[in-house]
Amino acid sequence: MIGSKQGKWRVALACALTLGVVGAAQAVTNIRLGWTTSDSAVDPYAITAHYFQEELEAAAPGQFSVKFFPSNQLGNDTEMLQGMQMGTLDAGVITGTQVGTIEPAFQLTDLPFLFANKQQAHEVLDGEVGQDLLQRLDAKGIVGLGFAEAGFRHAINNQRPITVPAEFKGLKLRVQPSSLFLTSFKALGANPVALPWSDAFTAVQQGTVDGLEIPLAVIYANKYAGEVKYLSLTNHTYNALPLLMSKRAFNRMSAEEQAIVQAAARKAIERQRVAVAQNEVDLLERIAAEGMQVNEVADAAAFREAVKPVYDEYRDSIGGDVFDRALGQVTQ
Numbered sequence: 001m002i003g004s005k006q007g008k009w010r011v012a013l014a015c016a017l018t019l020g021v022v023g024a025a026q027a028v029t030n031i032r033l034g035w036t037t038s039d040s041a042v043d044p045y046a047i048t049a050h051y052f053q054e055e056l057e058a059a060a061p062g063q064f065s066v067k068f069f070p071s072n073q074l075g076n077d078t079e080m081l082q083g084m085q086m087g088t089l090d091a092g093v094i095t096g097t098q099v100g101t102i103e104p105a106f107q108l109t110d111l112p113f114l115f116a117n118k119q120q121a122h123e124v125l126d127g128e129v130g131q132d133l134l135q136r137l138d139a140k141g142i143v144g145l146g147f148a149e150a151g152f153r154h155a156i157n158n159q160r161p162i163t164v165p166a167e168f169k170g171l172k173l174r175v176q177p178s179s180l181f182l183t184s185f186k187a188l189g190a191n192p193v194a195l196p197w198s199d200a201f202t203a204v205q206q207g208t209v210d211g212l213e214i215p216l217a218v219i220y221a222n223k224y225a226g227e228v229k230y231l232s233l234t235n236h237t238y239n240a241l242p243l244l245m246s247k248r249a250f251n252r253m254s255a256e257e258q259a260i261v262q263a264a265a266r267k268a269i270e271r272q273r274v275a276v277a278q279n280e281v282d283l284l285e286r287i288a289a290e291g292m293q294v295n296e297v298a299d300a301a302a303f304r305e306a307v308k309p310v311y312d313e314y315r316d317s318i319g320g321d322v323f324d325r326a327l328g329q330v331t332q
Helices: 002-026 044-059 077-086 104-110 118-126 128-140 179-187 197-205 216-221 247-251 255-289 300-306 308-318 320-330
Strands: 029-034 064-069 091-093 142-157 172-175 191-194 211-215 230-246 293-296
Touching (some): 029 044, 064 255, 077 142, 128 142, 197 211, 211 216, 211 230, 230 255
Parallel strands (some): 172 211
Antiparallel strands (some): 142 211
16 A cells, blocks of 8 residues: 555656646746837837747747737837836837937937947947947846848938038928937927827828828838829938847846847847848839939038037037047048
8 A cells, every 4th residue: 555655746746847847848938019100020129020030930949939010019119118117028120219218328329420330330240339339228128139220311302302501401200219319300400390100101191291201111111102292312310229128027037138138139130130131122122113202411510510519419418428438430
């Protein structure tokens, strides 16, 4: 009888241990990831999200489950930032402009005509300046994983092509909800209106605004080519897209998982930048084919001269140290 009981106990123990091992092996880290734009194959936000998922799966098959929430499904940028701070959203691809609302140093990336090209932007954001910016988010309850990109932003409108600063005069343009963007476009003579991204398309359709400023991929992916007549390649601002994670979600992970997430983010961002650059040539052709009139800007120096006062006004709010280090890199 005793032997029988011992045998049953051993069987029960073996089953419990087996179930424990299986349960541990099946444990999955769930990541809810949101962004504001469409889940399109050419949308820079979407590309970042999908590449991040792919790199996590490649590094740790079956260990991470990433669920996507594009197109403002979890709210606008501000609401998603708040969600990450509270731990109700695990991760997001958020425009640097809106990150600047919780950490003013991020306004650096929105300075008009700061970067002459993408290489300059990458050098600054992948170097000490970029790491400084990302580390500042820790105190805000957010982990900065790196800077993806949407490319340079351009002006689109239904009134006229823009080739010189004077042609901005009087244009009612939707800009990102940012005092720096408002100040920059006022300096160029426009009449800027701060609207959330979720309201921008309707505002253009209804004629509430003449147009907006926006990257090429976002123009195409969100179907602006069918609504707006003119695209002027102003290259006025480099649109950084930080890939962010809730500090609460990050801290729930093991050290090994955290390392996998950080490495996957770096690889995803490298791939995303290449894809965005490759897409831009094709996108210009598609945008023109859909009826938009596209023009180059011959003299960028004239635009830079017009916005000089903006630099003086925002140096202190961005932070003199990070401001001066960035300008020192781009003017070498």
